[in-house]
Amino acid sequence: MTSDITGELTGQLAALLAAAFWAVATVLYHRAGSHFSPLQMNLVKGVVATPLLLIMSLLLGNSLELSSSLWLLALSGIIGITIGDSCHFAALRRLGPWHAMLLEYLAPPIAAFMAWAFLSDGLSTIEITGAVITLSGVLWVVTEKAPDKQPALSLSGIFFGCGAALCQATGLVMAFAVLKQSSVNAIDAAFVRLAAGSFLLAIIVGLSKRGAYNAIIKQVRSINPLPLLGAIVFGTFLAIWLQQISIANINPGLTQTLLSTAPLFLIPISLLKKQRITSRSITGALIALGGISILFL
Template identity: 40%
Template sequence: MFQGEIAALSAAGLWAFATLMFGRLGKQLPPLVLNLVKGAMAIGLIVLTLAVRQQLLASLPIRSVVLLLVSGVVGIGLGDTAYFATVNALGARRALLLEMLAPPMAALMSLIFLQEQLAVVAWVGMALTIGGIVWVVSERSPKAEGTGSPMGVIFGIMAALGQSIGSVLSRAALADTVVDPLWSSLLRLSAGLVCIGGLLLWRRQTVAPNGIRFSSRLLGGVAIAAFFGTYLAIWLQQIALKHSPAGIAQSLLATSPIMVLPMALIIGERVTPRAICGAVVALLGIWLLFSH
C-alpha cells in the first residue's frame, strides 16, 4: 500500500540531499554542462542495474516509449536546465518557491488529459503540503541570493511547466502498463541527454568551457550527486508516477525543502520557528494525501 507515495517522499529526501550538492557544483559548472554530466553518469548506472537484473532486453509499447522520450526532453532536457538557470539567477530559495507551481499544474493537466479525478481531501492535502513548503521557502534569508532578475522568474516558470508536463507524460506512459520504472528512467534520461547535447551544440558551448577543470574532486562530487539525486531519485520518481496520480506524486516530490530542515540541523545550521511551523503544516497535508 502507498507504494507510489512512499517512493515520492523517498525521492524528495534524496533530492534534498542532492540539492545541497548541486548548489555548490553549480558555482563551478554551467547549468547545461552540469545537467549533461550528471545525466550521463546516471544513465551508466541504470544500464548497469538493468544488466545485473537481466532486463537489458525488454518489449515496450511504442506509445509508452514515445511519451517517455518526449517527457525526458521536456522534463529533464528543458525543465531541469531551466531550474539550474533559475537557481543561478534567483538563488535556491526563490527557485524552489517557483517550483511550487508544478504540483497544481500537474494535477490540472492530469484532470484534463488523463481524467484523473482527485477526492476533495486530496486537493486539501495538496494545498496544505504546498502551503507549508511555500511558508518555509518564502522566509527571508539573512544571506541575499541571486539578483531577482525577470529572466530568472521566466526560467522558474518554464522549469515548473517542464516538470509538470514531464510528470503527466510519464504517468500516461506508466499507468496500467507493463513498463518498468527503471526502463522509463533510462528512456527519459537518454532523451533529456540528447536534448542537452543539442542545446550545447546550438549555443556552440563545449562540455569543458574555458576556465573549467574537471578535477577528480569535482567529478567525485558530481558522481555522488548524480547517484542519489538522479539515478535513485528519478527511479523512485517513476515508481511514484506509476502507482499514484500525477498531482499527488508531484506534491510529495516537491517536499524537498521540508526534507532539508533535519539535514540543516545535523550540519549545525539554525532552523527558525517559522520553518518548523511550515514543516508541520506540510506534514499535515502529507497525512491527508496518504488518507485520501
C-alpha cells in the same frame, strides 16, 4: 499478513531514503553549481546517470521493445529533464537549496490538475483543498521578507523554480499516461526519458559555442569531481531506484507524499552547516507537505 506489513515498511523506508538522498544531492549540486551553467550541469548529470540506468535495467533482465509509446516518453523527458531540470538548476543557483527545493512542492498539485484536465482523472473537493494548502505553504515562504544583511529572493530564481515544477509535472503526467496504457517497465521508462532529455541537451550545448564539450571536460578536471559525482549517484541513480522499490510496495500517492519530505531533510543539513532557516520557512514547508498529504492520501 507479515509479508504485506514487511512490503509496506520497505516501500515507506525506500521513499523516505530517496527523499533524504535527493536533499543531500541538492546541496551537492548547489556546491558544484558555481562551476557550471545550468545546461552544463544538466548535461553532465545525464551523461553519468543514463548509462547507470541502462546497466540497472540490463541487470534486472528487462528488454526495451520499440513502440509508439516511446516517443511520448522521450517527449516527456525533453519537457521534464531538458527544460525542467535546467530550470531547477537555474533556480538552485539563484535561490539556494532550500527555496529551490521548496518550489518543487508545486509539482504534485500541478500534476493533479493536469491529470484532471487531460486524463479525465477527476479532482475531489478534498484534493482541491490539498492543492490550495500546498500553494499557500509555498507562497508563505517565498514571500517572506528577507532578514537584514540577506538579499531578497531572486524573482528570476522564483520564475525558474515555478517553471521547473510545471515542466516536471507535465513530464510526470505524460510518463504516467504511457505506463498506464502500455507494458513499458518503470525503470526502462526512466532510462528513455533521461536518455532523450540528455541527447537534446548535448545538441543544445554543442551548438551554443565552439569547443563547448572540451570546456566542460576541462572544467570537470579542474575541480574535485566527487561532490558532483555523489550528487548524480544519490540524486539521479539511487533515488530513482528507491522510488521504483517504493511504488512496487505501497500506493503511489503515499510514495509521492513521502518523497515530498525532501526539503525537511535540509533542516538538519543546514543546521550542521550553521546556516539559518527561519521559523516561517519551516512552517511553510510543513503546511505545503500537509497539503500534498491531503492531495494524494
